[in-house]
Amino acid sequence: MSSRSDFDYYFACGSRERVSINSQPGILLIGGAEGNKSGEHEASQWFLERAKGGKYLVLRVGKIGSQADWICRHYRDWIHSAAELSINSREAANDSEVVEYIKEADALFIAGGDQNKYKEYWEGTETENALNYLINEKKIPVAGTSAGMAILGDYYYAPEHQGVISSEILNDPFHYNTQSIHRSNFIQVPYLKRVITDTHLDRINSVNPETRYGRLLGLLAKVIYEDNSQLDHYAIGVEEGAFLAIDEKGIAKVFGNGTHIGQDAYFLQTNGGLPEQMEPGWPMIWNNSGKAVKVYRISGDPEGSGSFDLNDWSTASGGHWEYWYTIGGKSGLRKELF
Incomplete structure (x- = not known):
């Protein structure tokens, strides 16, 4: 060592010998x-x-x-x-x-x-x-x-202390724990431009009293706000048992346990409308008639399930589309199938 x-x-x-690998x-x-x-x-x-x-x-x-x-x-x-x-x-x-x-x-x-x-x-x-x-x-x-x-991710959340939880960011998208969202020229990954990522979506324990699905929605809304309300931003979230593999052509698939528990990946994109309410101290409203954010959800299996094209964020198979929205903070969070 x-x-x-x-x-x-x-x-x-x-071996410590040098090797030439392509x-x-x-x-x-x-x-x-x-x-x-x-x-x-x-x-x-x-x-x-x-x-x-x-x-x-x-x-x-x-x-x-x-x-x-x-x-x-x-x-x-x-x-x-x-x-x-x-x-x-x-x-x-x-x-x-x-x-x-x-x-x-x-x-x-x-x-x-x-x-x-x-x-x-x-x-x-x-x-x-x-x-x-x-x-x-x-x-x-x-x-x-x-x-x-x-x-x-092109955007990344790096809290200095305790990370924000779903209720905090949805009930106040300017909560002090949301000040650690960064965009920089840090790590430049193909196909993850204008993307913010989050992990442990399904974790609940003494430190994480809530799942992170609402947090992921809130993080997407916040990066849009901070980039002059430009809608061309995206989010990718994965549950703890999911392995999201992106090949050199930008096509993603998901490895997991082949059940419907703990092995899903989510691809979030806006659906043409900004949050209707995005004010300090007030619950976020992002409704757009129940169609605020389009989400493609792939349940992973051991063979590598589904296909999602990160070039166009549209071509997809092996999963299903959902709408995520909130009619008022965490209590108003909804997910519905297309």
């Missing part, structure tokens, strides 16, 4: 609780096939985790090597050794954690440049789970 006070590099398995691009967006979920194996194979036997790198903040070791245990024959890199300061993010570790990757997995730390430590650094080099020049497959998925 190579270690300094502000970064750690852990080589988990494989990876196949792709993006894997993971809902945030992937451990031992049905569909995880198939999604992992989809991802690793694109690495073409190259170097697999896990990127994170904080401390070294177990993702690289997991790959070594289950997919050793699919990769040349696996390693983890934890970058914990802006100084480390500009370190030439760190940048070289990143640029050598043939497949990149951005771990969960705190997306605010990713923004704080990596944005505007040589690490940011290296990430965009991998995605847009070297064109390797990139996966992100939880916080790692959040920062792949």
